[in-house]
Amino acid sequence: MNLKVALKKSKEDILALSLEERIKLANEINEYRNNLKQKQQLLLYEPVNKDARRIHLSMAKEIIVTGGNRSSKTDTTLAEICIQGTGIIPYSLEKDYPRDKKFKPPLRIRVVCKSLTNVLEPIIKPKLQWWKWNGRDPEGGSYGHWGWIPPHMLKNGDWFQSWSEKQRTLSLANGTTIQFMSHDQETENFSGGSFHLILHDEGPPKSIYRENKMRTIDTGGKLYMAMTPPDDEGAAWDAAWVYDELYEKGLEGPNKDENIDSFTLFTEHNRILSQQEIHDVAKSLSDDQKEVRFHGKFLHLTGRIYPLYTDVPKYWCFGCSKAILSVSDRKCSYCQSEDTASFCHFVEPIDQAYTWPVVMVLDPHPRKPHCIAWYAISPSDDVFQVAELRIDDEPLLVYNAVRQIEGDLHLQVHKRLIDPNMGQSPSSSSKTSARTVKEEFDLVGLRCSLANDNRLTARMRLKELMKPDKRTMLPRFRIFNNCKFTNNQFLRYCWAEWTRYSNDERDPKPRPRDKDDDFPTLAGYLVNGDFTFRALKTGTQILRKSDVVNSPLYSDKLERIRRGTFYKPLERNTNRPPSWQR
Numbered sequence: 001m002n003l004k005v006a007l008k009k010s011k012e013d014i015l016a017l018s019l020e021e022r023i024k025l026a027n028e029i030n031e032y033r034n035n036l037k038q039k040q041q042l043l044l045y046e047p048v049n050k051d052a053r054r055i056h057l058s059m060a061k062e063i064i065v066t067g068g069n070r071s072s073k074t075d076t077t078l079a080e081i082c083i084q085g086t087g088i089i090p091y092s093l094e095k096d097y098p099r100d101k102k103f104k105p106p107l108r109i110r111v112v113c114k115s116l117t118n119v120l121e122p123i124i125k126p127k128l129q130w131w132k133w134n135g136r137d138p139e140g141g142s143y144g145h146w147g148w149i150p151p152h153m154l155k156n157g158d159w160f161q162s163w164s165e166k167q168r169t170l171s172l173a174n175g176t177t178i179q180f181m182s183h184d185q186e187t188e189n190f191s192g193g194s195f196h197l198i199l200h201d202e203g204p205p206k207s208i209y210r211e212n213k214m215r216t217i218d219t220g221g222k223l224y225m226a227m228t229p230p231d232d233e234g235a236a237w238d239a240a241w242v243y244d245e246l247y248e249k250g251l252e253g254p255n256k257d258e259n260i261d262s263f264t265l266f267t268e269h270n271r272i273l274s275q276q277e278i279h280d281v282a283k284s285l286s287d288d289q290k291e292v293r294f295h296g297k298f299l300h301l302t303g304r305i306y307p308l309y310t311d312v313p314k315y316w317c318f319g320c321s322k323a324i325l326s327v328s329d330r331k332c333s334y335c336q337s338e339d340t341a342s343f344c345h346f347v348e349p350i351d352q353a354y355t356w357p358v359v360m361v362l363d364p365h366p367r368k369p370h371c372i373a374w375y376a377i378s379p380s381d382d383v384f385q386v387a388e389l390r391i392d393d394e395p396l397l398v399y400n401a402v403r404q405i406e407g408d409l410h411l412q413v414h415k416r417l418i419d420p421n422m423g424q425s426p427s428s429s430s431k432t433s434a435r436t437v438k439e440e441f442d443l444v445g446l447r448c449s450l451a452n453d454n455r456l457t458a459r460m461r462l463k464e465l466m467k468p469d470k471r472t473m474l475p476r477f478r479i480f481n482n483c484k485f486t487n488n489q490f491l492r493y494c495w496a497e498w499t500r501y502s503n504d505e506r507d508p509k510p511r512p513r514d515k516d517d518d519f520p521t522l523a524g525y526l527v528n529g530d531f532t533f534r535a536l537k538t539g540t541q542i543l544r545k546s547d548v549v550n551s552p553l554y555s556d557k558l559e560r561i562r563r564g565t566f567y568k569p570l571e572r573n574t575n576r577p578p579s580w581q582r
Contacts, residue, residue: 034140039130041146045079045090048072049269056080056093059101060261061216064247065226066296067265070273073226073296074201075134075145076265078111078127081197081224082148085109085176106175107196108219112212114202116168116182124180124201128170129159135272143272187211194218200225203242229298243298248492252484264312267294283334305459305512306520308466309490311346311481316468341473345466346487349480353384357414357536359529360402361522362448364422364437370398371518373486374411375526379533382476383465383526386411388483388519399444414536417525418448451525455512458524465527477523486519493520 014022037044047053055065055076067073083089087105089097113119126132128149135144151157153172162171170178181190183204190211196219198212203225213223225246229239249255250262268278282290287307291297308323315324319337330338356376363371369392376384387409391401406413423438441448465477479486493516 037140038146039150039152041130042079042082042086042088042148042150043090045083045145045148046092047076048271049265051263051265051269052076053093055263056083057096057098058261058263059098060222060250061220061259062223062246062250062261063225064242064250064260064262065224065265066247066262066298067226067228068267068292068294068296069228070270071228071265071267071294071296072270072272073228073265074123075127077199077201077224077226078124079148081109081111081178081199082128084197085172085178086149086153086174088150088153103196103222105172106177108194109176109178110181110193110195110198110212110215111178112181112183112190112198112200112204112208114183116180119201120168120180120182136274183208190215196221198223200227203227203229203239206241206245228296229292240298247298251488255485255488264296266296279334304491305493305495306462306466306490308463309345311344311487311491313342313344316341316343318468318470321467341468343468343473343475345475345478345490346481347478349386349482350384353378353386353480354409354411356384356412357533358386358411359415359417359526359531359536360406360413360448361417361451361525362441362446363419363518363522364441365518366422368392371522372398372402373483373519373522373526374405374409374413375523376411377531377533377536380472381532383478383523385479385483385486385523387480388486390485395440395446396444398441399446402446415529415531416446416448417451417529419521419525420450420453423448423450452528453525454528455521455524458521458528461527462520462523477527483519489516489519492516 014025017025047056052072055063056079063077065073065077079090083093083097084103085105085107089099111124113124127134127147129147130149130151132147133139133144134146135141140146149159149170149172153174154162155171155173162173163169164171168180170180172178179193179195183202187205187207190208191214193215195212195215198216198221200209200212200223204212209223209225215221216223225242227239227242229242246260247262249257250260267273268275278294282294285293310323316322317324317332317335317337318339318341319332319335324332324334324340330340332338332340353376356378359375359377361373361375365371369390372389372391373385374387376386378384387405389401389405391398393401405411418438418441424436427435427437427440438448438450462477466475468475479490481487493512495512
């Protein structure tokens with residue numbers, strides 16, 4: 001029976017057919033469905049997960065996508081340039097895709113891959129050719145996709161009439177052109193042309209990326225990059241520029257560049273992959289290799305001091321007592337234990353935490369902003385960082401900013417600590433060498449005790465607190481997600497020298513790198529204090545604002561600021577008893 005005729009029949013008419021006719025009709029419908037899916041795969045495209053979906057919605061000028069092998073980073077970015085180049089909006093993105101803000105065809109597009117012979121032919125082209133299947137068997141199933149460019153977008157519906165081997169350019173029926181180049185070409189070869197979209201498959205040499213960026217100036221174009229950072233020592237440092245100049249600037253936080261968006265795709269979050277296959281491969285990899293191969297981490301950052309810290313959900317196995325890639329049916333892939341839990345250290349604020357006793361920790365610095373963190377101690381002695389502050393100002397204004405935050409959040413501060421090294425250093429703002437940084441802050445009412453700066457014990461305690469607790473299934477150290485600067489630093493706090501895991505001739509230096517260390521150091525001061533909920537609640541008096549405002553030192557300083565004589569040496573009243581005796 002003809003399919004078009006059958007579709008006009010009612011349900012009753014179809015049921016009246018013989019069994020053989022119904023089977024034949026079902027086969028024809030199935031064949032039609034498969035043929036439609038093959039030729040309209042882009043229209044039926046679905047992002048592999050919510051992170052991939054965000055890539056399509058981004059309006060940044062530079063979009064950096066890192067991810068593990070087979071995490072769908074190349075598929076996602078190729079699908080995006082095909083959407084813009086053809087003007088076909090997939091059904092899955094129809095409701096929220098910013099079509100009015102994206103480029104309209106015809107477009108000039110450039111795709112840069114590592115090699116024309118080893119990447120373009122066997123990998124990139126099949127992802128675009130509508131008759132090529134990419135994924136697991138069976139063809140046309142749920143675990144893969146056909147090529148993104150539909151036949152009606154090709155000249156006369158023929159790929160080979162649209163493809164120029166000499167120019168390595170695909171010309172679509174709507175006027176869009178896609179040029180293909182590779183990393184092994186000379187930089188000057190990239191200097192010609194003007195493009196709306198440029199996609200780099202894997203991180204290119206810096207000179208090529210810079211030259212391609214110049215090709216988008218007149219069009220206001222966009223640059224995409226999809227890469228898995230290399231896990232070889234030399235190549236890892238060659239690719240470090242991508243992290244320092246692009247990826248880090250595109251991460252959410254106080255220093256985010258509005259023109260750059262950075263995304264990370266995890267291999268185990270690709271729904272078309274077999275989780276068992278991922279687990280089998282992971283068994284032969286070191287922890288550093290897993291982070292690179294499955295999570296797209298940059299190898300020069302795998303020497304993190306707190307490698308367990310994460311701002312995205314991960315899995316913990318209490319049987320193995322370590323973080324694992326994922327779980328299958330709640331079982332650990334290594335020991336098959338069902339005693340597993342999902343954990344994350346960067347969490348939504350908990351209202352109750354603001355009622356718990358708080359410890360404030362201050363790290364003053366003469367040549368960069370002072371860093372301050374507030375930690376709430378729960379009744380079970382867990383630690384929650386509830387607020388952060390970076391401020392480059394003199395002590396009185398720092399005090400005002402501190403009081404503003406504590407007032408807004410209604411924090412009950414029971415203890416204040418200061419970095420003992422900088423706190424006991426001579427104050428650069430004081431005309432008398434006898435006054436220390438700590439005394440300058442004491443003078444305005446921000447009275448702090450000297451913290452314990454033993455970094456070894458601090459790291460040991462913090463690492464233990466970061467592990468999920470067996471009873472609560474949650475880490476005992478967490479950071480509220482309004483503390484974005486703290487989160488960024490914990491993810492980047494590294495040892496002073498990275499050493500390759502397979503190199504037996506040298507050991508890593510025992511000294512942390514003097515960068516991105518402010519808030520991890522403050523957390524170390526906090527845990528060295530070994531504070532408990534009960535001791536803070538019953539043993540320390542809360543600093544009241546009236547104690548400060550009514551003190552003669554504070555009043556005298558305000559008066560001297562008004563008169564412009566702030567830096568005159570201050571005569572201390574040694575006969576007046578301290579505030580705690582009054």
